[in-house]
Amino acid sequence: xxxxxxxxxxxxxxxxxxxxxxxxxxxxxxxxxxxxxxxxxxxxxxxxxxxxxxxxxxxxxxxxxxxxxxxxxxxxxxxxxxxxxxxxxxxxxxxxxxxxxxxxxxxxxxxxxxxxxxxxxxxxxxxxxxxxxxxxxxxxxxxxxxxxxxxxxxxxxxxxxxxxxxxx
Amino acid sequence: xxxxxxxxxxxxxxxxxxxxxxxxxxxxxxxxxxxxxxxxxxxxxxxxxxxxxxxxxxxxxxxxxxxxxxxxxxxxxxxxxxxxxxxxxxxxxxxxxxxxxxxxxxxxxxxxxxxxxxxxxxxxxxxxxxxxxxxxxxxxxxxxxxxxxxxxxxxxxxxxxxxxxxxxxxxxxxxxxxxxxxxxxxxxxxxxxxxxxxxxxxxxxxxxxxxxxxxxxxxxx
Numbered sequence: 001x002x003x004x005x006x007x008x009x010x011x012x013x014x015x016x017x018x019x020x021x022x023x024x025x026x027x028x029x030x031x032x033x034x035x036x037x038x039x040x041x042x043x044x045x046x047x048x049x050x051x052x053x054x055x056x057x058x059x060x061x062x063x064x065x066x067x068x069x070x071x072x073x074x075x076x077x078x079x080x081x082x083x084x085x086x087x088x089x090x091x092x093x094x095x096x097x098x099x100x101x102x103x104x105x106x107x108x109x110x111x112x113x114x115x116x117x118x119x120x121x122x123x124x125x126x127x128x129x130x131x132x133x134x135x136x137x138x139x140x141x142x143x144x145x146x147x148x149x150x151x152x153x154x155x156x157x158x159x160x161x162x163x164x165x166x167x168x
Numbered sequence: 169x170x171x172x173x174x175x176x177x178x179x180x181x182x183x184x185x186x187x188x189x190x191x192x193x194x195x196x197x198x199x200x201x202x203x204x205x206x207x208x209x210x211x212x213x214x215x216x217x218x219x220x221x222x223x224x225x226x227x228x229x230x231x232x233x234x235x236x237x238x239x240x241x242x243x244x245x246x247x248x249x250x251x252x253x254x255x256x257x258x259x260x261x262x263x264x265x266x267x268x269x270x271x272x273x274x275x276x277x278x279x280x281x282x283x284x285x286x287x288x289x290x291x292x293x294x295x296x297x298x299x300x301x302x303x304x305x306x307x308x309x310x311x312x313x314x315x316x317x318x319x320x321x322x323x324x325x326x327x328x329x330x331x332x333x334x335x336x337x338x339x340x341x342x343x344x345x346x347x348x349x350x351x352x353x354x355x356x357x358x359x360x361x362x363x364x365x366x367x368x369x370x371x372x373x374x375x376x377x378x379x380x381x382x383x384x385x386x387x388x389x
């Protein structure tokens with residue numbers, strides 16, 4: 001009886017381990033403060049978010065992604081999204097994810113936005129793209145202006161899940 | 169009887185004297201013999217060490233010769249490759265050997281994607297209503313103030329895919345176009361490829377997928 005129980009437990013553990021390995025993914029979460037300004041002004045708050053302090057000019061940012069799987073086969077990611085707080089009822093976040101060749105001469109892109117009238121917290125998802133050997137990924141976003149009432153919109157964080165786990 | 173006893177005692181004393189003498193003789197001779205035995209391996213050891221030292225010295229000389237030859241070969245290769253093109257901020261030049269691993273060449277991959285999309289577009293039947301509408305939208309999107317240095321040469325849509333050829337006044341116009349391209353195609357997925365003709369007019373080829381349709385299908389991959 002004890003032997004049967006031990007064998008059963010061993011089989012259960014093996015199944016759980018195999019399932020965990022088979023379903024392993026490579027997810028990274030980035031603070032919004034990782035993004036760099038490329039147009040307009042960007043401010044950083046003390047909890048890792050970025051915001052547009054201007055009431056007149058939409059800010060542009062580029063958010064880098066660490067690519068672990070540098071091969072050229074399959075999809076770029078299984079999930080990629082940007083978490084934002086949009087407090088401008090007249091402008092929305094517009095973000096584009098890109099997967100490019102090493103020299104940037106070509107690539108895939110996917111655009112998504114919150115919509116101009118949206119106000120609130122949103123997660124902007126990006127479609128999976130193709131990829132190139134040794135190429136790079138990035139997400140660029142346009143951050144709405146601060147409202148006349150002083151309400152700023154925040155780019156809080158972003159997350160990318162690559163399909164192939166990389167052995168340490 | 170008394171005489172016999174003395175004789176026996178004398179015999180015993182004589183035997184004892186002989187034994188003592190022999191013992192003394194052997195104890196005096198032994199160290200000399202032992203010393204003689206131990207000096208032989210010491211000399212052999214010294215000879216062996218000297219032989220090893222000579223071998224090591226010749227090895228060191230061989231390694232130095234090899235190092236000099238390698239340095240000479242490296243210098244020749246550096247001269248053949250020309251001066252390194254990258255100069256770091258501090259002014260020190262990058263080592264061409266260390267920097268010799270270039271990023272993978274993706275020109276073949278990008279040509280393959282372009283070919284797949286061209287073939288797919290060629291296979292699709294035209295959804296006239298959608299195609300006409302999106303063709304007009306794309307021309308309008310690519311003709312705004314943002315793209316002042318760019319002109320749409322040709323736009324073709326079928327049922328799930330569109331293809332546009334853009335000509336640019338300059339490389340800067342092309343960069344502006346490529347940077348802003350995704351933002352004028354809100355909610356869409358696409359692919360672009362800059363022309364690879366260095367002396368020619370800058371051109372960009374763009375493919376845009378219909379909303380909800382994948383850009384690269386599993387059949388393509």
